[in-house]
Amino acid sequence: MFVSAISSDHFGNFLQMYNLLKRHWPKQKVLLYSLDLSDTQIEKLKEDENIEIRKFNYKKYPKYVENWAEYRFKAVILAEAIREFPNIWWTDSHNRWLEPKPLATFYEEIAKCQGDVDCDKKSSIMMFVNSTHSNYAVLTEGLLDYFPTFNIDTLKYNDKGLQLSAAFVYLARTQFTLEILKWHTLCALEEKCMNPPNAKLKCDSTPEWDKYAGCFRYDQSSLNLLMFNSFRNHNHYFMDVGKVTRTYDHY
Structure with a gap:
């Protein structure tokens, strides 16, 4: 199942993304969580039988989950x-x-790797997009109060400590995946874990490698640190699934 979530100002973004999926897999189902879509937008989406829409139930979670800029909803939706x-x-x-x-x-x-002792990609969570900077560059220290790590220096360089995008992730339901999502979700539900003191999305400088850029990546930083702590090398859960790009426009 493909899963996504949008607010009303990302309606056009979703349609463009979905049309690409449909071009490659015409019968592919997509579960779309509505954060605040209008009734008109929902009715439009329902014209396609392969799109299943669910309204995100904020009432089940702490009030601060409604702050989309902290991206807590992504961790919660993955767990659901x-x-x-x-x-x-x-x-x-x-x-x-x-x-x-x-x-x-x-x-x-993935299946072949499970039976190959020499294959290092045995994770049931896979990520596919290089964020072009280290984990350290966007690591607001408060996150370490919840998820301490074994070696800060390794987080500074692209040989093992590259941060991968949480915008595109594959997850299989295994005990490992459930354990990672347990802590990832708990972080989302804890006010100062996914939003540590002084955390902000806009960086003071361009994120690179061994210098903190003065910014934070919220769910992406949480998931990456949990994965890094499990494998100590991002190459164990980084795979190529073809050409992926990203638009930064909202429409």
Whole structure:
């Protein structure tokens, strides 16, 4: 199941992203969570039988989950969806999967790796987009109060500590995935974990490698640190699934 979530100002972004998916997989189902879509927008989406729309239920969670700029909703939705579906592809509406690797090929590579002692990609969570900076560059220290790590220096460089985008993630329902999502969701529900003191999205400088850029990536920083703590090397959960780009416009 492909899963995404949008607010009303990302309606056009989702349609463009979905049309690309539909071009490659005409019958692919997509579960879309509405953060605040209008009735008109929802009715428009319902014209396509392969789009299932659910309104995100804020009442189940602390009030600060409603602050979209902290991206807590993404962790919560992943936790909800993995209970229902054994395999999930999370995709932000900004993603443009232009030239996808066939899904059958991806699954074959994952399966083959499980039985190969020399294969280092045995994670049931896979990420696909290079954020072009280290984990350290966007690591607001308050997150370490909740998820301490074994070696800060390793987080500073691209050989093992590269930050990967949380905008496009594959998850299979395994004990490992459930354990990661447990802590990721708890972080989202704890006010100062996914929004540490002094955290902000806009950086003071361009994020690079061994210098803190004065910014934070919220759910992306949380998920990356949990994955890094499990493998100590991002290459264990970083795979190629074809050409993926991103638009930064909202429409």
